[in-house]
Amino acid sequence: MDFLGPHVIGYLILLLHSLGLIAAVHAVLTVRTAQGAIAWAMSLFFIPYVTLIPYLIFGRSTFDDYIKARREANQEMREAISDLNWRPWVEEALTARNSKAYGSLRAMPRLGRMPCLANNSVRLLINGTATFDAIFKAIRAAEKVVLVQFFIIHDDDLGKKLQALLLEKAAEGVAVYVLYDSIGSHALPKSYGETLRAGGVQTYAFATRGSWISRFQINFRNHRKVVVVDGLLGFVGGHNVGDEYLGAKPPLSPWRDTHVEVSGPVVACLQESFAEDWFWASRQLPPLILPKSYPETGVLCQFMASGPADPYETCSLFFVEAIHAANERVWITSPYFVPDEAVFSALRLAVLRGVDVRILIPSRPDHKIVFAASSLYAFEAVRAGVRVFRYQPGFIHQKAVLVDNEISAIGSANLDNRSFRLNFEVMLLTVDQAFAADVEHMLMDDFALSREITSEDIKSTHRLQQLGMRVARLVSPVL
Template structure:
């Protein structure tokens, strides 16, 4: 028994050193190190399953994919260059975002704002029906319910027509998706794979990473990106939540190729090969000229791209920064950026749900209210149903819609994707969307956290301690 105790303590110390050296945030490193040394029997296995901060293998697969894609992409570079947005003289606000994306902002795009499930999936189904060559279909959650079966049958119909269908899902998010659902797609000729987070000898216990992206691409001409997953609750049919507030965008134009590249890299990781796709950019058919930057982010990036994206947006704001997210668990750097923005007179508003779907992140959010409110940050809690959208509005310069939540998981552990749009008409539309949501929300008051009973405040503080692995 003494030998077992000694081995556990040694493993705890070794793991604590590893956590201090590799964990990306100081609070995460401290939390893991203390737990590993104090409770090694429980903390050591948890750390090696949940404590990883680097996604091994994807970077190498990404580089191999880039080499394989070079000939195809080189053919379209000359055509794409005419759609790259010309930088104005002087400081360029989007420069940092473009470097994070490793993709330029393009113009000649058309972007349609899709509010809630009915509008979103009607648009996606219309796109699927119009496909002539291929469909790239990727979601974090796919359910075998009314909506899931409807989309499955639409994909099966196109596959039987000879359209190439590539179906990618996250094995954790879609853990309940039955084999029958996938087999029926395969029998029709579709290729179906999970993201396969744990492949490779170093990744057997790599289950804390998720591919949270939701991307649909049709024929390389049209793409959909946003917060909806495939499930009846996203159509407002949840018995628990009722109305489900979410947002997607449809994109036509050269920016579609950036969304397609994100899918192709994920597909290459999951399958070890590249799908057959078209890399020739086309301008939006309606003649629109919207600037769009597609920003994929994830744990395989050189930088913490999602966290830096939000920090850059907050730091760049001069008049307003409005953020909508179902979860609000920022790190210290982003929290400081929000406070500084409010202190310099920026209208900082955070829109979050008034009801919880994940209790830990719901409780943790309460602990940030008082410090943020002191600086002038305003919190709105949406009361019209469950708010699941991920959107940001920066002055009158840019609006973003995507998959990234305002929490550590999206900042550091999830693969995400965001569409940033710099068109005045689209920004006005997002402005009206936010105002409508604020009108269906309540403003968080000074007693929202401090006025709660002790047991609630204690639970919230404990929940905040788990933020690095939420």
């Protein structure tokens, strides 16, 4: 019997197209956005032999059993801490009502699961050296508990320094908890975590759970970067643990990123976010610490934790609300500029209101398809009146938002579909003129090292490049 005969090949093609049709119907019924559903359905219908396996890996973004399980775990976690008298700091949120600037973010109190809290201190940590110097200093001074969460941890020089420091603190009797994403840290050898566990450090990898088919599911990545020391000092931003974040790896170096050091009542929110993720991974609560007292003065902060298990698309709506609140300016930095229709419309409306709208993106690609899609969106934004800049010295990875003269936000969320709907993200929203001025100076320095995209750049782009950008945009909703 000829197993490679024409009839066998024909049956195989028919089977693949049948499976592709079933998957296309599934995509239409389950993918959250119309753009994403169309992108998947069309490609599954016409070229299933190319897209069927990627759909099993990247698709099924609603993944109902996972979302249900995650919500149930979050509820269990909240019930577990209900006996700890954990939220006396909520009373501090009342002072946020006195802020006219925060009042312009009318949806934010209900959009965020955690309140806007007064009497915090914040400090910008510009670049990897400043960030990890501050984090390592805080960990060295730890006396009770260290909570560490990163999307990526590498077993390189920086990763080994972190490992050695955490083992040292565990040997001193400090309770140390480490959480990293299993996909983001796929290159991390098992020996790294085993060494930590052998030294008394509680260590887990955050991973998707569900039915047997979900073993191929790599959506729902935990993209958060949170460090909390003794319940007093917290860190949040865009850095992961790797030498490239210190600018040590070409061709993307020097790496440009930003973190924030924060103290005050909002640190309790960082702990609660970490507790949710830790509870999912281990079904146990980490130690949670509240200080005996807080400062009587300070700035307003709201910790925004978003994820695919939210009842609505928190991250996308956060950007939409921030852009709509702008009266004078809205400056946004992101390594990936693949906005959904709501965010892009908000940017265009801001331009029509006379707002100074600026987007800062990389000039070098780390993911070529995303870079191509970002380039096309950048061209369309320029045509709409948005000023778009490309950072020249190296790869810009920071995620920052500046609105008018008081409102800023720094964290882990990118301007793309994955951050909007598929990843677990965090942003620290701050309402304070002095801190906003610091962010402004930082971004002005970045703009000075950037090149603005002009209409001439659009005209001079080769037609073949434009075709590649448009093809990349077709798949951008599923990137």
